[in-house]
Amino acid sequence: MKLELKGITKRFPGVVANDHVDLEIETGEILCLLGENGAGKSTLMNILYGLYSADEGDIVIDGKVQNFAGPGDAIAAGIGMVHQHFMLVPVFTVAENVVLGVEPMRSAGILDLDEARRDVEAISNQYNLAVDPNAVIEELPVGIQQRVEIIKVLFRDAEILVFDEPTAVLTPQEVDEFFKIVDKLKQDGKGIIFITHKLKEVLEIADRIAVLRRGAVVGTADPATATESGLAEMMVGRPVDLMVHKAPSHPGEAVLSVSDLTVMNIQGRKAVDGVSFEVRRNEIVGIAGVQGNGQTELVEALTGLREVAGGTVLIQGEDHTDSNPRQIHNAGVAHVPEDRQRSGLILGFTLTENFVLDSYHAVPFSEGIKMDWKASREEANRLIEEFDVRTPSSEIPASNLSGGNQQKVIVAREFGRQVDLVIASQPTRGVDVGSIEFIHERIVSERDAGSAVLIVSTELDEVMALSDRILVMFDGRIVAEKRPEETTNAELGLYMAGAS
Amino acid sequence: MSDVTPTSKPDQPEDRSSFVADVTGVGRIDWRSNILIPALAILSALVVGAIFIALGDLDTLRLWGSDPGRALSETFGTLGDAYGALFRGALGGINPISETLTRAAPLILAGLAVAVGFQAGLFNIGANGQMLIGGMFALVVGFQFDLPLLIHIPLAIVAAFIGGALWGAIPGYLRAKTGAHEVITTIMLNFIALRLVDYLLTVKFFQLEGRNDPVSKSVLDSARYPKLIEFINPRYRVHLGIIIAILVAVGVWWLLYRSTIGFEFRAVGANPDGARYAGMNVVFLYVAVMAVAGGLAGLAGGDQVVGTLGRATSGFSGVIGFDAIALALLGRSHPFGVVAAGLLFGGLAAGGQAMQATTNVGIDIVQVIQALIIVFIAAPALIKAIFRVRAEAESAQVSQGWAT
Numbered sequence: 001m002k003l004e005l006k007g008i009t010k011r012f013p014g015v016v017a018n019d020h021v022d023l024e025i026e027t028g029e030i031l032c033l034l035g036e037n038g039a040g041k042s043t044l045m046n047i048l049y050g051l052y053s054a055d056e057g058d059i060v061i062d063g064k065v066q067n068f069a070g071p072g073d074a075i076a077a078g079i080g081m082v083h084q085h086f087m088l089v090p091v092f093t094v095a096e097n098v099v100l101g102v103e104p105m106r107s108a109g110i111l112d113l114d115e116a117r118r119d120v121e122a123i124s125n126q127y128n129l130a131v132d133p134n135a136v137i138e139e140l141p142v143g144i145q146q147r148v149e150i151i152k153v154l155f156r157d158a159e160i161l162v163f164d165e166p167t168a169v170l171t172p173q174e175v176d177e178f179f180k181i182v183d184k185l186k187q188d189g190k191g192i193i194f195i196t197h198k199l200k201e202v203l204e205i206a207d208r209i210a211v212l213r214r215g216a217v218v219g220t221a222d223p224a225t226a227t228e229s230g231l232a233e234m235m236v237g238r239p240v241d242l243m244v245h246k247a248p249s250h251p252g253e254a255v256l257s258v259s260d261l262t263v264m265n266i267q268g269r270k271a272v273d274g275v276s277f278e279v280r281r282n283e284i285v286g287i288a289g290v291q292g293n294g295q296t297e298l299v300e301a302l303t304g305l306r307e308v309a310g311g312t313v314l315i316q317g318e319d320h321t322d323s324n325p326r327q328i329h330n331a332g333v334a335h336v337p338e339d340r341q342r343s344g345l346i347l348g349f350t351l352t353e354n355f356v357l358d359s360y361h362a363v364p365f366s367e368g369i370k371m372d373w374k375a376s377r378e379e380a381n382r383l384i385e386e387f388d389v390r391t392p393s394s395e396i397p398a399s400n401l402s403g404g405n406q407q408k409v410i411v412a413r414e415f416g417r418q419v420d421l422v423i424a425s426q427p428t429r430g431v432d433v434g435s436i437e438f439i440h441e442r443i444v445s446e447r448d449a450g451s452a453v454l455i456v457s458t459e460l461d462e463v464m465a466l467s468d469r470i471l472v473m474f475d476g477r478i479v480a481e482k483r484p485e486e487t488t489n490a491e492l493g494l495y496m497a498g499a500s
Numbered sequence: 501m502s503d504v505t506p507t508s509k510p511d512q513p514e515d516r517s518s519f520v521a522d523v524t525g526v527g528r529i530d531w532r533s534n535i536l537i538p539a540l541a542i543l544s545a546l547v548v549g550a551i552f553i554a555l556g557d558l559d560t561l562r563l564w565g566s567d568p569g570r571a572l573s574e575t576f577g578t579l580g581d582a583y584g585a586l587f588r589g590a591l592g593g594i595n596p597i598s599e600t601l602t603r604a605a606p607l608i609l610a611g612l613a614v615a616v617g618f619q620a621g622l623f624n625i626g627a628n629g630q631m632l633i634g635g636m637f638a639l640v641v642g643f644q645f646d647l648p649l650l651i652h653i654p655l656a657i658v659a660a661f662i663g664g665a666l667w668g669a670i671p672g673y674l675r676a677k678t679g680a681h682e683v684i685t686t687i688m689l690n691f692i693a694l695r696l697v698d699y700l701l702t703v704k705f706f707q708l709e710g711r712n713d714p715v716s717k718s719v720l721d722s723a724r725y726p727k728l729i730e731f732i733n734p735r736y737r738v739h740l741g742i743i744i745a746i747l748v749a750v751g752v753w754w755l756l757y758r759s760t761i762g763f764e765f766r767a768v769g770a771n772p773d774g775a776r777y778a779g780m781n782v783v784f785l786y787v788a789v790m791a792v793a794g795g796l797a798g799l800a801g802g803d804q805v806v807g808t809l810g811r812a813t814s815g816f817s818g819v820i821g822f823d824a825i826a827l828a829l830l831g832r833s834h835p836f837g838v839v840a841a842g843l844l845f846g847g848l849a850a851g852g853q854a855m856q857a858t859t860n861v862g863i864d865i866v867q868v869i870q871a872l873i874i875v876f877i878a879a880p881a882l883i884k885a886i887f888r889v890r891a892e893a894e895s896a897q898v899s900q901g902w903a904t
Contacts, residue, residue, distance in 0.1 A: 305776065326779030335777070343777040348770045353763070358778040360763055369759045 001062060001078060001159045002026045003191065008057035010043055017043040019215040020057070027159055027191040030182065032202040032223075035212035036235055036432035037403045041195050044212070045162055049081050050074040080158025082149045084165040090138035094131055095120045098152050123151050127184050143174035150181065160191040167201060171290045172460055172493035179205055197235070197433065199228040199242075200461075211235055236434045246444045249468040252281030254314075255421045255452035256302070261311035263294070263301040271297035273476035274311070279421070279452040284443065286455045286467030287478075290496050294476040295456045296338060299425050302454075303335045304328045316420060329358050331421075334414035334446075338425035338456070340403075344410045347399035351391060352380040354398050355413050379416075387412035388438065404435030411439055415446055422446050422453045428462060440466060460489050460496075474498050533880070534832045540883050541830070541876035542844070549869040550579050553861055582861040589854020590847035596854065598729065598738040602808060604846025605741035606631070609800035610824035611831060611838040612752050613664075613793045617682075618833040619756060620789040621769035626671060626686025627797040628821025629693030630664040634798020635805040636697060637663030639706070639812045642719030642805065652722040653806070657744070660802025661795040667693065668794015669787055676786040690821070698814050708811070716812040725807040741807040746839060748799060753835040755792075765789055797821060826874045845870065 003025050010018040017040045025031045035041045046052045048059060050068030059066045061077055068074045071081075088097050095116040104112040104119075120133035129147045137145060146166065153161055163182075167175045182192055182205060196202060202209055202223065209221040211234040219234050232240040256279040265271035271294045279285045289295055300306035302313060304325040313321045315331050323331070337344040345354050356365045356376045364375040380394040389408045391401055398406055407428070415422070424443065428436040443466060447453050457463050463470055464484050472480040472495040480495040555561070557578045563571035590600050610627045617624030638660035647655065671685035700706050701714030708715045725740035756762035768775040768785045776782050804816050827845055831837030852866030876883055 303777075324779065324781075325777060329779050337777055342771075343773040346767055346771045346774045349767070353767075357767070357774070361760055361779075366760045369761055371758055371760055371763060373758070 001191065003079070003160050004058075004060040005044070005048065006058045006060060008044065008047060008054045008059075010040075010047060010052060011055050016215050018047070018054070021212070021215070021217055023210055023217065025160060025191045025193060027189050028186060029207040030186055030192040030194055030205055032206035032209045033193060033195045033212060034197065034199070034202055034209055034231060034235060035195075036197055036434075037430055038432070039212045039235075040215040041212055042164065043215075045081065045164060045193070045195060048074065048079060048162065075156050075158070078157065078159035079162065080153030080156060080160070081162045082146065082153060082164065082166060084168060086145050086149055088137045088145060088148060090136075092137060093133065094135050094137065094140075094148050094151070095133040097137055097148055098133075098155050100152075102156065119155060120151055123154050127154075127181060127188070129181065141174075142169045143171070143177065146170070146178065147181070150185075158190070160193065161185065162193045162195070164195045165197075166194070167196065167198065169291070171496055172489055173497055175201070199231050202231065203228065213237055232433050236432070238434075240433055240437055242433075242437070244440045244444065244465040246466075247448070249283050249447065251283040251468070252450075254278040254280050255316055256454065257312075257314040257317075258302070259312050259314075261298070261301060261313065262309045263297045263306055264309050265294075265297055270309075271476055272301065275473075275476070275478055276311075277471060277478060277481075279454050281420075281450055281452050282447055284447050284453040284455060284466055284468045286457065286463035286470045287473050288460055288463040288470055288492055288496060289456075289458065289473035291458050293473050293496075295425070295458075295473055298473070299335075299338065299423060299456055302328075302423055303333070303337075326358075332419050333421045333423060334417075334419040334451075336407075336410055336414055336422070336424035336427050338429075340406055340410055345398045345406055348397055350397055351384070351389070351394045351401075351409060352377050354409055355380040355383055355394075355416075357413065359417070383409075383412040383416050386416070387442070402432070403430045404432040407431050407439065408435060411442055415442055419446070419451055422451050423456075424453070425456045426458065427455065428457075428459070460492060464489065464492075472496055534834065534837060537880055537883055538830055538832065538837075538841075538873075538877060540887050541873050544876045544883065544886065545869050545872035546583070548872050549865055550583070552868055553579055553582050553865060556861070556865075578859075578861075581859045582855055582865070585855040585858045585861075586848070586851035586866075588851070590851035594729070594732065595736060596850055598736040599850035599853075600843065600847040601738045601742040602846070603849045604842045605739075605745040605807065606800040606803045606820050607823060607827055607845050607849075608742075608745040608749060608839055608842030609803060610797050610820050611827035611842050612749060612835060613668075613795075613797035613800070613821075614824045614828035615831060615833040615835065615838050616752060616756070616765070616793045616796060617789065618828055619762075619769050620765040620785070621772065622672075622675070622786065622789055622793070623683050624668070624671075624686055624790065624793045624797075625683055625825065626668065626689050626794070626821070627800070627824045628817045628819075629686070629690035630667045630794040630797035631801035631804070631817040631821050632693040632697045632815075633667040633801070634660040634662075634664030634795070635801030635812055635816060636700065636706075637798065638723075638802035639716055639719065639805045642723035643717045645723075646720060647722060649722045649726075652720070653725065653740075656719075656723045656806045657799065657802055660798045660805075662798070664798015664801060665791040665795035668797065669791040672787040672790025675790070676783040682790065694815060697812065697816075701812060701814060706812070714814040718811045719806050723806050724810055725803070737808065739807050741803040744799070744803070745842070748796065749835040749839045752796070756835065761788070765792075797824070800824075823870065826870055829874055829877050 005021055005023040008018050008021040021044055033041055043052065047054050050070045050073050059068065066077055095113060098120050099116040104115040106112045117133040124131045129151065131144060131147050131151060137148065166178060170178060186192060194205065203226060206223045209223055209226060210217055211219050211231065213235060221231060229240065229242055232242060259276045261272055261275045262270060263272035275298065287295055297306055301308050304323050304327065308321050312319060315333065320328055320331060341347060346357065356379065360366055360371065365372055377394055384391060384394060387408050389412060390405050398409060427443065428439055431439065443453060455463065455466055467484055470482045470484055471478045472492055474496060475498065554575045560571055560574045560578060563574065589596050591597060610631060613627045613630065614624050638656045641656045641659040645652065667689060671682045671689060674680040674685050675682045698714050701716055706716045708717050727737065727739045729736045729738060756766060764780050764785055767778065767780060768782055772782055800820060801817060805812050809816060823845055827841040828838060831841035848866045848870060852863040855861055856863040
């Protein structure tokens with residue numbers, strides 16, 4: 001089967017999301033679609049999957065022009081999509097999820113779950129997926145849930161499989177497993193479209209690479225000859241420095257001292273279990289770990305957002321175990337939160353309002369209860385300038401900015417004042433390559449200016465590149481402490497998976 | 501999620517903005533969603549209301565079979581009479597305008613009470629109860645103390661605010677401390693306030709001497725809002741209340757968009773997680789928001805007691821506290837929008853009365869029109885489809901990233 005996208009153009013009011021995009025893929029090959037957030041990858045795939053209709057251009061399969069009115073038509077034509085956010089019913093079994101919507105029936109419309117189980121087993125065995133059809137989804141790890149999504153697509157006889165940022169949620173080991181699966185799918189004659197912004201993965205797995213920038217295909221590359229920096233330059237449109245440059249650290253006295261900290265999660269279970277560590281001046285400490293091993297709760301406890309169940313938190317020698325977020329802010333702590341849209345920004349507010357979000361209550365931004373919007377706007381414009389936030393004005397809502405620029409707004413707000421401690425959670429999640437470079441530079445310069453820096457990231461490469469010291473968190477505990485120069489991704493990956 | 505948004509973001513927090521004005525911190529107004537859409541909604545409601553009026557005219561309906569031409573002209577005659585009477589009753593002369601303003605005052609104040617709640621993400625259905633309690637506070641000040649006018653009136657206003665604020669703070673506190681949803685608690689507190697007032701009005705301290713029905717003592721003249729144009733004709737009822745309402749609206753605008761308190765209110769409304777992260781005390785804010793909202797509704801109750809009526813009667817708030825919800829929605833929760841919507845609803849109420857008196861069309865049709873306005877406001881997609889308004893709010897957002 002051969003799939004061609006010819007001259008696909010999609011316009012939204014004020015913007016061209018896809019600009020005459022030409023792509024083709026045949027079964028038995030892996031096409032990587034590389035592009036930053038907002039480059040138009042998702043729009044393009046949604047058109048291919050029948051969710052949007054293109055303003056111009058055709059989808060052609062084996063020479064025949066297709067007209068998809070919805071995902072049903074796309075599935076019928078042999079296209080399958082594995083979304084970044086899984087579309088599974090958590091309380092159903094694997095088999096039930098796989099057949100959902102196309103349930104095998106006995107006579108009189110009775111659901112034939114036995115057949116469903118047999119089908120799931122057959123597919124699972126064919127591709128070495130090792131998925132139990134009777135397992136309940138919510139009890140499965142993320143990596144296995146992804147395989148269920150793959151089985152779902154295969155069950156619907158897909159010939160071309162689209163993966164949207166499939167590795168974002170996986171551990172390094174799971175990524176390796178996943179690549180084996182993808183390779184097996186290719187060997188079996190499936191066509192794969194692999195959407196990502198991670199350069200390493202592209203070089204590892206692609207047969208062909210297409211780079212999308214601002215809605216248009218700006219180039220194709222051969223993975224045998226392409227380099228990471230070359231691809232990055234194509235993606236961003238200018239040379240990008242992928243290395244984090246930093247001098248060796250000379251740590252000073254401890255700014256953050258955590259001892260025997262215990263924190264409960266929402267369900268009342270121990271999420272952080274007796275953790276102790278220090279972060280010192282002029283030092284970046286990185287916490288690595290798979291999402292959900294207590295990092296979120298740890299950061300929330302340190303920043304006053306979550307109650308501490310036991311242990312103590314000292315900031316510059318002062319006890320801040322039970323402080324609220326404002327007290328911690330006033331103690332000279334900058335906090336870049338894990339989820340910028342949920343807590344770091346108020347999306348409907350203007351940039352000015354977001355820039356003063358945690359300092360509005362004091363001079364110069366207010367006097368008594370009177371806000372000084374003039375001073376606030378001046379501060380906003382200063383930060384926009386200094387942190388290179390790409391925006392037409394300080395008075396537009398934060399929701400209008402791209403992910404990378406939204407993150408820069410937060411970084412600017414938090415780093416724009418004198419601080420002693422920086423706590424940054426997933427500082428570059430969903431951020432474009434260009435902004436990553438910038439944010440990393442700022443983090444290093446905070447360190448060099450004398451701050452203590454704590455980074456929490458599920459991106460192992462990021463932790464390795466930034467940290468002077470790495471702590472690995474697993475199941476609420478710190479299970480390893482390493483210096484980046486004396487360890488490898490593979491070793492850390494083992495600790496992250498719970499090996500000791 | 502709208503079908504034209506290019507990137508799906510399932511993790512985004514719940515979008516509460518549909519309740520709230522698309523207004524930025526400096527109070528800039530997006531004319532399309534805040535002026536054009538409400539105006540078109542009003543127009544649509546009047547058109548659909550006309551259909552109801554035509555359907556209610558049985559004599560003309562019968563004519564359609566035999567003489568469609570005459571039926572058509574009679575239908576238009578009926579509609580012309582009805583809407584003509586409505587318009588004249590609202591704006592056709594000094595007395596209609598006086599009536600419109602008299603009715604608009606408590607609507608504006610109660611509408612502000614709901615709007616402040618919306619701005620802070622809280623759905624205050626309790627304006628009616630807060631009005632009743634605030635009105636009772638003003639009543640006591642009004643008949644119990646004998647003071648000079650310049651002290652008495654401000655004191656009554658402050659009492660009305662405090663009464664409503666206390667009643668409003670209860671659901672705020674329950675929400676903050678126990679998570680009890682304010683929709684439920686405010687509705688229940690409406691019932692409690694209604695019956696409490698009925699009871700109090702039969703207690704000797706409140707009740708008018710010599711009466712057995714629930715009617716209160718009269719407010720002393722020194723606490724009554726002065727009538728504004730009494731010198732032209734004593735029957736013109738419009739009083740200080742409308743001026744107070746408009747001043748309060750300006751004050752609420754200042755509070756929301758120019759003060760730190762309003763910044764916190766709006767922040768907690770737009771994103772409570774973000775507000776908490778930024779160091780705001782969300783628990784305190786829920787109580788404060790509801791107290792301010794309740795106080796504003798209390799002012800509406802005070803307007804009725806020491807302004808329009810001069811006393812308290814059973815259920816003196818009428819349905820003002822519920823019309824206020826519609827009004828806040830129509831006004832997009834912006835104080836000035838609420839003023840405009842309050843004037844409109846005041847006009848509809850005054851005009852509806854005149855329409856009922858002079859034509860065969862009942863005042864119920866006014867309620868129908870008000871309800872239709874809200875249906876059209878609540879379903880902006882409908883308006884956009886009917887009038888082909890381009891939907892700017894749904895425009896796509898694509899990287900304005902580095903390469904630009």
